[in-house]
Amino acid sequence: MKYAFFVGCTTLSRLPGYEKSARKVAEKLGVELLDMPGSGCCGTTYLETLDHKTGLAVAARNIAIAEEMGLDVVTICNGCTEVLTKANRELKENPKLRAEVNDVLAEAGKEFKGTVEVKHYVRMLKEDVGLDAIQEKMEKSFRGLKVASHYGCHMLKPKEILMSDDPENPTVLDDLVATTGAEPIDYPNKLECCAGPVMGVRENVTWSVGLDKVKTVKQYGDALVTACPFCYLTYERCQLMQEESPNLPVLHIPQLLGLAMGLDTDELGIGHNKVPSTVVLERLEG
Amino acid sequence: MTITVSREAKEFRRKVMETPGAEKLMRCYQCGTCTADCPIAKRVPEFRPRQIARLVMYGQKERLMEGDLLYLCAGCYTCYEHCPQEVHVSEIVSALRRISLDEGHLLPGFKALMEGVAEMGYIYEIDEFENEMREDDGLPPAPVPDTDGIEAVMRATGFLGKVEASTR
Numbered sequence: 162m163k164y165a166f167f168v169g170c171t172t173l174s175r176l177p178g179y180e181k182s183a184r185k186v187a188e189k190l191g192v193e194l195l196d197m198p199g200s201g202c203c204g205t206t207y208l209e210t211l212d213h214k215t216g217l218a219v220a221a222r223n224i225a226i227a228e229e230m231g232l233d234v235v236t237i238c239n240g241c242t243e244v245l246t247k248a249n250r251e252l253k254e255n256p257k258l259r260a261e262v263n264d265v266l267a268e269a270g271k272e273f274k275g276t277v278e279v280k281h282y283v284r285m286l287k288e289d290v291g292l293d294a295i296q297e298k299m300e301k302s303f304r305g306l307k308v309a310s311h312y313g314c315h316m317l318k319p320k321e322i323l324m325s326d327d328p329e330n331p332t333v334l335d336d337l338v339a340t341t342g343a344e345p346i347d348y349p350n351k352l353e354c355c356a357g358p359v360m361g362v363r364e365n366v367t368w369s370v371g372l373d374k375v376k377t378v379k380q381y382g383d384a385l386v387t388a389c390p391f392c393y394l395t396y397e398r399c400q401l402m403q404e405e406s407p408n409l410p411v412l413h414i415p416q417l418l419g420l421a422m423g424l425d426t427d428e429l430g431i432g433h434n435k436v437p438s439t440v441v442l443e444r445l446e447g
Numbered sequence: 448m449t450i451t452v453s454r455e456a457k458e459f460r461r462k463v464m465e466t467p468g469a470e471k472l473m474r475c476y477q478c479g480t481c482t483a484d485c486p487i488a489k490r491v492p493e494f495r496p497r498q499i500a501r502l503v504m505y506g507q508k509e510r511l512m513e514g515d516l517l518y519l520c521a522g523c524y525t526c527y528e529h530c531p532q533e534v535h536v537s538e539i540v541s542a543l544r545r546i547s548l549d550e551g552h553l554l555p556g557f558k559a560l561m562e563g564v565a566e567m568g569y570i571y572e573i574d575e576f577e578n579e580m581r582e583d584d585g586l587p588p589a590p591v592p593d594t595d596g597i598e599a600v601m602r603a604t605g606f607l608g609k610v611e612a613s614t615r
């Protein structure tokens with residue numbers, strides 16, 4: 162299994178722990194993730210709201226690189242997932258729009274052909290690798306550890322475009338958590354947005370949204386897992402800003418998977434997580 | 448009491464509804480599902496998706512374009528998924544942002560962000576320093592984006608010019 166790997170700006174520059182663990186876990190599962198030469202920002206979820214055609218063109222330039230590689234795209238950021246999936250669908254389905262965007266893309270020497278798919282890493286794990294194959298790689302167990310999943314919005318919505326999981330009752334992250342022996346838990350504000358996108362407008366709103374989730378999860382579970390750099394940063398930073406941190410470990414999903422696969426903490430970049438994961442590491446059996 | 452909607456107000460409403468995704472505005476029956484489920488509305492009293500829909504219906508442009516209102520939407524699509532009438536307030540907010548930019552306005556933070564994408568190819572600078580850090584972590588260098596190509600694409604649509612000329 163081979164994919165074009167679209168890491169995304171925020172993970173590339175701020176979250177080596179996420180990128181390292183995503184690469185290591187893929188390697189362990191026999192999945193090859195190839196870097197995309199010349200790729201850049203997906204365009205951001207903001208650009209598409211400011212100018213539809215430009216948003217499509219900036220996204221499509223990246224997709225065209227994967228098309229040249231002849232590979233489907235795997236993303237690890239929810240924002241990139243939504244932006245690239247939406248552009249890919251719209252341009253595949255609307256020949257008139259595709260022609261207009263290709264006129265613009267010619268400026269960058271690219272053409273969108275519509276020959277590849279875009280999917281989030283967790284979806285690739287579940288649909289292409291399969292939960293059984295992942296389970297087989299597990300050498301250790303988090304038996305008894307209660308893990309809350311935060312899905313984030315853009316992996317799931319709009320449903321008619323992402324078509325990956327039920328946005329009202331998503332299961333992909335909980336299914337992956339279960340392969341580690343941990344207990345996936347439900348909690349009241351599971352589906353709430355992290356509010357990361359308004360961090361630059363009203364920071365205090367983002368911290369308030371983040372803390373609400375952290376405090377709720379703390380009542381029901383031992384740790385929180387995310388699959389998006391923005392969600393992760395919200396739940397980590399909102400805790401660091403408190404005089405007394407709630408100390409809820411936040412892990413990138415491949416970090417949890419990798420630990421149960423027996424990979425060491427360095428390989429998974431656990432040391433980069435700013436809220437200590439001690440309570441999680443102590444529970445690893447075997 | 449009679450409410451009269453002026454010609455300008457109707458013109459503004461028409462412009463919003465012409466934007467792809469915002470066509471279904473007039474189906475809104477003000478049930479308030481959007482506001483009830485909005486993660487921002489829970490914390491920010493002036494951000495009310497239902498009110499945004501209503502203000503557009505009555506063409507209240509000034510109130511909509513005030514301050515940072517349009518940029519408080521996190522784009523989480525909760526209102527999009529939950530609206531019983533498929534009004535899609537999130538798309539109405541996008542339409543309003545586009546009209547606001549067409550008229551020369553963009554919040555400074557968003558202006559810098561968009562100019563940054565054109566200049567650096569990423570939203571942050573990812574250069575030698577960042578690549579040294581990546582190397583320490585055993586990660587390959589970040590892809591070098593074709594910044595000329597990205598800038599050319601963003602300029603060809605007229606978008607980058609609008610962003611550069613924009614004021615708050």
